[in-house]
Amino acid sequence: MFCLRLLACLTLCCLGTAVLQPLRAASPAAKVPQAPLKEAAKEAATKKERALSFRNDILPILSRSGCNTGSCHAKADGRKGFKLSVFAFDPASDYKEIVKDARGRRIFPASPEHSLLMLKATQSIEHEGGERFPKDSAHYRTLLTWIQQGMPYEIANEPELTRILVTPPDGKYKKESSLKIKVTAHYSDNSTRDVTALSHFQSNDKGMVQVDEHGRAKVGKVSGEGVIVVRYLEQVDVARVTIPPEKTLPAATYAKLQTNNEIDSYAYERHKKLGLLVSPPCSDNEFIRRATLDTLGKLPSPEQVGIFLKDKDPKKRSKLIDGLLSDRNATAWGDYWATKFNDLLRPNTQRVGIKPVYLFDQWIRDRLRANTPYDQFVRELLTASGSTHEYGPTALFRDKREAADMGAFVSRIFLGIRMDCAKCHHHPNEKWGQDDYYSLAAFFGSVKHKGQGISPPISGEPEYIYFKPGGQVKHPVTQAVMKPKAPDSPAVEIKDGQDPREVLVDWITNPENPFFARTIVNRIWGEYFGKGIVHPVDDFRASNPSTNDALLDWLAADFVAHKFDLKHLMGNIMRSQTYQISSLPNEHNLADTDNFSRSYRRRLPAEVMLDALSGLAGNPPRFSGLPKGSPAVRTWNNLLKSDFLDTFGRPDSSAACPCERDAQPSAVQALHLMNSKELNERLGKADSLPSQLVAAKKTPGQITDAIYLATYSRLPNTEERKASLAYFQKKDMTPQLAAEDILWSLLNSAEFVFNH
Secondary structure (H helix, E strand, O other): HHHHHHHHHHHHHHHHHHHHHHHHHOOOOOOOOOOHHHHHHHHHOOOOOOOOHHHHHHHHHHHHOOOOOOOOOOOOOOEEOOOOOOHHHHHHHHHHHHHHHHHHHOOOOOHHHHOHHHHHHOOOOOOOOOOOOOOHHHHHHHHHHHHHHOOOOOOOOOOOOEEEEEEEEEEEOOOEEEEEEEEEEEEEOOOOOOOOHHOOOEEEEOOOEEOOOOEEEOOOOEEEEEEEEEEEEOEEEEEEEEEEOOOOOOOOHHHOOOOOOOHHHHHHHHHHHHOOOOOEEEOHHHHHHHHHHHHHOOOOOHHHHHHHHHHOOOOOHHHHHHEEEEEEHHHHHHHHHHHHHHHOOOHHHHOOOHHHHHHHHHHHHHHHOOOOOOHHHHHHHHOOEEEEOOOOOHHHHOOOOOHHHHHHHHHHHHHHHOOOOOOOOOOOOOOOOOOHHHHHHHOOOOOEEOEEEEEEEOOOOOEEEEEEOOOEEEEEOOOOOOOOOOOOOEEEOHHHHHHHHHHHHHHHHHOOOOOOOHHHHHHHHHHHHHOOOOOOOOOOOEOOOOOHHHHHHHHHHHHOOOOOHHHHHHHHHHOOOOOOOOOOOOOOOOOOOOOOOOOOOEEEEEEHHHEEEEEEOOOOOOOOOOOOOOOHHHHHOOOOOOOHHOOOOOOOOOOOOOOOOOOOOHHHHHHHHHOHHHHHHHHOOOOOOOHHHHHHOOHHHHHHHHHHHHHHOOOHHHHHHHHHHHHHHHOOOOOHHHHHHHHHHOOOOOOHHHHH
């Protein structure tokens, strides 16, 4: 017994020496600073200390000090044997790591100020991460008190953090002015706490507003709007900072603007706040070209342009919109918009198999050609069962085989929430955590597969997708069986024999759902304007706010009121004056890239560009597996060979879809158009536009007019006509060569390559 006591005594002495020795080495006088400790002791003596918990009091300090970031102790393998969860997504694990790991070496209850946790954070001993807080700080005193109180993980009846509130949440500020952000935490017992000193601040646009670690913000020198993102533990809120111009326009200026529908009213209200003024209306030739490309994915014919330009009816634009969305264009409309939906939904043929992907593509086209209500489209897709060689939508489940992958996919495509981060840890800029991620995945836990499965690169045999009760999805950390739960909703009870997917789709398509309608109207808006009201279009979060909440809400409510009709939504957008304005800026909107005060020029998508070239140059390319003469918008997988489509940004479905297109022009694209041997040869073929015009004995003036109408949907101006006619008169120039060269020049211009 004596030996055991002696051994214990020696162990404690050695432990104390090991902890204290580095401190002596760091301080010549070998004295421990006592002022903060005496101050803490004095406070404890004069008033009763508030009971502290690891969850509500210590984790915020670790997060604020940067200890649990990916560059510090939250790295995949931790740092120096000490590992924390990213952004404190796993508090229980963090508590165990600090208090119990390595035989509790990081905490010294007998002398809290000599705990390794305290010595490293204050850099009293060597610490690669440097000083995280000084000894005279509030963070130090809180940690010290917590250790003195026995390091509780939580306390009885402890309230939970429910939200944070940032003040001021919104405001107008003069250029180069300053403001101070305050952050208040709200708890489940209705109590509040000022957590400004423990919060993390970040500006979305440092040119608009900069913010320091204490929440002190400095407004920039440019008019516009900046957003300050504030994070405290798993909660996120934002403060909007509006910087109006020095000279604002009178209200009468906005009252005179043409208003076609509610879209314009909400847009003008936003412009008024920011001192923007919309560009004037676009010309008729710009409108017919823009609307036809945006809706059907093809150029209007010269005959259509001629009729439209001669029409004197003041309602001719509305009539054109009705025609574009009518049943006579159902096939063209369905094929064009199928390219958009296939970017999001299409699996890789080398993974899933050729036949399932082809059937899936045809199903999408059929549903769109019939203008199937969007809620019904999503229901059929997400509840699909049957053979992958018979029913197209089952290809989605053949591709997204794991419940977790399917949940993340549904969240991003149909709810606009990127939950991918939450698969491993709490989302860094949102409220979503692992519980949310795997609770959503639980809706797909009972989806079963029967058959060959995937065997790349062939996957030739069919597979059967079906529902069977009893499937489970477990939390990867706690191993708890997750109950199906949609984002921001309570857990649901699944009745015996009920497919959880049906319950999820009922929630998704419910008119009161805060995500579904807003996500699709924002996505469609992005296709028509080149940018979403929330951008990127599938990234709805508090830290990425929309540029016009009122407009987005109205669009979503109107979409629901009209039974999720995509064509109705598109008609609303095109009828607005906001869509019909020019791309040319004025002095009041020159710098605007977010608020739709002018039309933003957009490069034509790859398939649309190729089809436009084929209509002008003739001799369209042949795609294997498709009938001769099929347009590029009917290609159903990226393995159908086309150097042109690849050059102009056709997405690769072998990547993890949704496959986002790069709409930016590039030098490679310009060089391809200028130097394409195939294009030059096609211009001389009998079915090309130049050859047809020359064969019809058209005059140089008629040839010039026809080429401009076909490419730009307008006639040449005086200078353009003069240059073209002079080109016909050059020495040794034939009408055929002149016509080919003029068309080639126009095809290589920005006016052709862009929708404007």
